[in-house]
Amino acid sequence: MQLKKRPFVWPSEDPFKLAVTPQTLIPRLPWQAELKLDDSQPLTWKRRIATSRADVTLLRPGTPLVNVIERFTRWDDRGTAFITYRIVPDWQGEPWIGFKLCFTIEPALDIADLLAPTRGELAASRCAQRYFAASAQTVIIDVNGDDVFDPALLGILEHPYRSEGRGSDINLGSRPHLLAEIIDPGTFPRICRDARDGVRQRLARQPEVAERIAEAARSAEIDLQRRQSRLQRRQSAGDAMARADIALIEAILLSIRKPAIRLDAMGCFVVGAKTAGAHFIG
Incomplete structure (x- = not known):
């Protein structure tokens, strides 16, 4: 997002402030x-600093700034979607094809309107997250849907995208003619859908996920x-606040049982x- 982080008071790095550039x-x-x-509001990720200074805002889930960034x-x-040809000069054999999928x-x-959610x-x-906090799952599979465990291959895939220099990556999303040399364009959308659906089903069946759901x-x-x-x-029929809390928990129970x-x-x-x-030569 490239928000500018600056010390709130020089030279201390924490607390800090954020600014648009x-x-x-x-x-x-x-x-x-x-x-x-x-600019007048100091921020921190560290609870120790927030508890020692009443004017410092602790950034965490539920903080308005964090909530807005999450919705953005x-x-x-x-x-959120890419197709990258990663050049490995000493690669032997046919090109390897696989997927990296990030689920929450x-x-x-x-939320009907992410910009303006209702109260x-x-x-x-907030209520549902109190019982079942969001968690991220990253899965890397080959084109057949099998998990990748090879450390050397995982290391290759973990490198950030390189647009310049020797061994730079190639964005196949903007070069469909190059992608067509490797995989049939007519079947590629189906392969992507199968990869997505297969991993989602596997995550839903994982014992640790089922245990988290049941516990929540x-x-x-x-x-x-x-x-x-x-x-x-x-015996207070007029306790509106208590009844509202009960109604809220009842309303979010299904969202927890079936996340x-x-x-x-x-x-x-x-x-x-x-x-x-x-086409890759030269």
């Missing part, structure tokens, strides 16, 4: 205004029962020597 990738309208960045990254789809497992709650949507999201649902159900019992003991496994980003890698395909 001409290089910032967040659109001026409408999102920059939603950030509400203020869901709204902005730049960089989170309560299945929709009810924000309240439901139990926690929410116990909390709900405790609040219901407390309200009954009060969303959302694809955040997906990339296709082709790994091979520079001579793979006549």
Whole structure:
């Protein structure tokens, strides 16, 4: 996003402040205004600093700035899909084809307008996240859907994109004629869908994911029962706040029992020597 981070008071690096610059990738309208960045507000990621200074805002899930940035990254789809030919000069044999998929497992709650969520949507999201926090899962598979464990290949795939110099990467997304030399363009969309759906189904079946879901649902159900019992003991039909809390937990229970496994980003890698395909020469 290229927000500029500066020390709030020189020379200390923490707390800090954030500012928009001409290089910032967040659109001026409408999102920059939603950030509400203020030079007079010190920020930190460290709880120790926030607890020692009352004027410092601790950045964490639930903080307005963090919430806005999270919604912006869901709204902005730049960089969420790519096809890269990664040149490895000493690669032997046919090019390797595979995928990197990044999923988020989170309560299945929709926000109709990411720029302007309602209070009810924000309240439901905060409540659900209290029981079932979002988690990220990154999976790398080959074109057949099998997991990749080879450390050498994983190391090749982990390198950042290189646009210049020896062994620079090639963006096949803007060069479909080169992609067509490696894989049939007519079948490529189906292969991508199969990769996405296959990994999503596997994640849903993972024992640790099922355990997290069950534990979160139990926690929410116990909390709900405790609040219901407390309200009954009060015998206060007019306790609107307690009833609202109960209604909120009831509303988000299904989103916890059946969370969303959302694809955040997906990339296709082709790994091979520079001579793979006549168009790559020169």
